[in-house]
Amino acid sequence: MSRYWSRIVHELTPYVPGEQPRIDNLVKLNTNENPYGPSPRAVEAMKAALGDELRLYPDPDATELRKTIAGYYRLEPEQVFVGNGSDEVLAHTFQALLKHDRPLLFPDITYSFYPVYCGLYEIEYQQIPLGEDFSINVDDYPLENGGIIFPNPNAPTGKLLAIAEIRRLLESNTDSVVVVDEAYIDFGGRSAVGLIGDYPNLLVTQTVSKSRSLAGIRVGYAMGHPELIEALVRVKDSFNSYPLDRVALAGAKAAFEDVDYFRETCDRVIASRELLASELESLDFRVIPSAANFIFAAPLRMSAARLAEVLRERGIIVRYFNKPGIDEFLRITTGTEAQNQALLQELRELLL
Numbered sequence: 053m054s055r056y057w058s059r060i061v062h063e064l065t066p067y068v069p070g071e072q073p074r075i076d077n078l079v080k081l082n083t084n085e086n087p088y089g090p091s092p093r094a095v096e097a098m099k100a101a102l103g104d105e106l107r108l109y110p111d112p113d114a115t116e117l118r119k120t121i122a123g124y125y126r127l128e129p130e131q132v133f134v135g136n137g138s139d140e141v142l143a144h145t146f147q148a149l150l151k152h153d154r155p156l157l158f159p160d161i162t163y164s165f166y167p168v169y170c171g172l173y174e175i176e177y178q179q180i181p182l183g184e185d186f187s188i189n190v191d192d193y194p195l196e197n198g199g200i201i202f203p204n205p206n207a208p209t210g211k212l213l214a215i216a217e218i219r220r221l222l223e224s225n226t227d228s229v230v231v232v233d234e235a236y237i238d239f240g241g242r243s244a245v246g247l248i249g250d251y252p253n254l255l256v257t258q259t260v261s262k263s264r265s266l267a268g269i270r271v272g273y274a275m276g277h278p279e280l281i282e283a284l285v286r287v288k289d290s291f292n293s294y295p296l297d298r299v300a301l302a303g304a305k306a307a308f309e310d311v312d313y314f315r316e317t318c319d320r321v322i323a324s325r326e327l328l329a330s331e332l333e334s335l336d337f338r339v340i341p342s343a344a345n346f347i348f349a350a351p352l353r354m355s356a357a358r359l360a361e362v363l364r365e366r367g368i369i370v371r372y373f374n375k376p377g378i379d380e381f382l383r384i385t386t387g388t389e390a391q392n393q394a395l396l397q398e399l400r401e402l403l404l
């Protein structure tokens with residue numbers, strides 16, 4: 053605390069990211085990174101970007117990358133916005149499209165950055181309880197709102213909402229923006245991008261951090277009606293004209309172009325997630341069916357908090373949220389087959 057701080061800084065409760073410890077041989081299953089490296093073509097493109105041209109500012113409009121993403125999703129470049137990680141894209145979205153007189157709505161169990169942005173931008177919000185089985189019920193979302201946001205699949209539950217339900221929500225909610233945060237969509241869900249032509253109030257956000265294994269370069273994007281995109285550009289150009297550097301622009305573009313590598317690694321993650329889920333069930337975990345690259349599971353033989361602690365002592369870190377409603381669960385990122393086996397080996401020793 054300091055008397056030099058502005059009022060808003062005194063009142064902030066910042067987001068706490070999953071830890072990135074520097075410990076050798078750690079099995080790191082706590083921040084939903086991809087266990088496989090990025091596309092070799094993306095790495096080559098980034099290396100090629102390391103030269104004399106770095107003395108020049110990057111393209112403020114990220115034209116080439118936006119064209120590439122638009123081409124991938126059969127959209128126009130005017131329907132695509134890019135930013136420094138989807139966290140930044142989301143931050144701009146909260147300020148540009150979700151700050152109104154009526155409260156913003158999001159699930160009570162969801163990405164914990166949402167209330168943080170509300171604090172930063174002084175947005176009133178209301179949290180809508182998930183169902184008993186952690187599902188989002190679109191009928192629970194009242195019409196009086198200044199916007200709706202949820203991840204699909206949801207985080208940290210991994211639970212998917214069907215496209216038909218998203219369409220139903222959009223049909224009944226035409227007066228405010230509905231944001232679908234698809235950080236994990238490539239691991240088993242169908243994107244809502246296909247609905248953009250039908251609903252001018254739909255914004256879909258995605259990231260290269262997870263399915264394209266490029267968390268280290270911080271590239272996220274939003275897709276929607278050009279008027280929604282224009283709002284984001286206006287905020288961006290009032291904040292930082294060059295959120296993506298030359299290396300990140302080159303790497304993200306090449307990653308989008310390497311479709312085979314993307315599909316192959318996503319398939320591998322999905323296959324190991326399914327295997328891990330069934331092994332956890334056989335160790336008496338309550339496993340929530342996941343469409344993401346992580347599993348949300350409650351151990352029935354030991355408290356989740358204790359288990360996270362003991363695993364940590366054994367060099368394996370998973371995410372534990374000390375929050376009512378989910379404090380009996382662990383969120384476990386799907387690792388390589390070898391990492392998953394290492395986890396299961398420890399769990400067998402601890403729980404059987």
Ligand SMILES: Cc1ncc(COP(=O)(O)O)c(C=O)c1O
Pocket residue numbers: 083084136137138139140163203207233235258259260261267271272
């Ligand atoms: C639901 C959700 N949305 C957005 C993000 C942010 O991703 P990034 O800023 O790496 O693009 C995350 C990161 O974990 C997430 O879980």
